[in-house]
Amino acid sequence: MKSLYLSVAALALSAGAAFAKSDDLDKRAHEIHDRVIALDTHVDIADHGYATAALDPGGFTKGQVDLPKMRAGGLDAIFLIVYTPQGPLTADGFAEARHFATAKLNAITRMTRAYPRDIALALSASDARSIDRSGRKVAFIGMENPYPLGATIEDVETWRDA
Incomplete structure (x- = not known):
């Protein structure tokens, strides 16, 4: 059971990092769009x-x-x-x-x-x-x-x- 909680916690942390990366990509895309x-x-x-x-x-x-x-x-x-x-x-x-x-x-x-x-x-x-x-x-x-x-x-x- 302990490993299940650790797996869920790890998944939640990695999902948060993925969303942060997605936000960074969106920001970069908008910056490029505004420049061209x-x-x-x-x-x-x-x-x-x-x-x-x-x-x-x-x-x-x-x-x-x-x-x-x-x-x-x-x-x-x-x-x-x-x-x-x-x-x-x-x-x-x-x-x-x-x-x-x-x-x-x-x-x-x-x-x-x-x-x-x-x-x-x-x-x-x-x-x-x-x-x-x-x-x-x-x-x-x-x-x-x-x-x-x-x-x-x-x-x-x-x-x-x-």
Whole structure:
């Protein structure tokens, strides 16, 4: 019976040490998180109505990411994704894809213009560091599916400059 009590006491002491180590790891993780630019590399935005009164990222939304959620979670930067579903490889198909992608780019622009004190668009890593140092959130743009680029490489410059 004495060995049972000693075993329970040893287990309790080792569990306490494990919790202390866990707390230390949590503290270190939070310190690292606070020191770096925390980045989500893929944030899908709504197909219609994003950054309008109906779906305002400046307030809490049903979406995965908005400015209040970024603040609460310590998220510093996001890649807002311009996703376009694949369609026919025709002039009409490319035109429809460009229209769809342009609407998403316009929504991202609306958001950064509506909340210039809260978030800004970064076109480079240097921009991101500068925006982060200013206390604002960082928005990057990513494109999933190059379908809106069209049939030739020449259209890449159009989107780069958009």
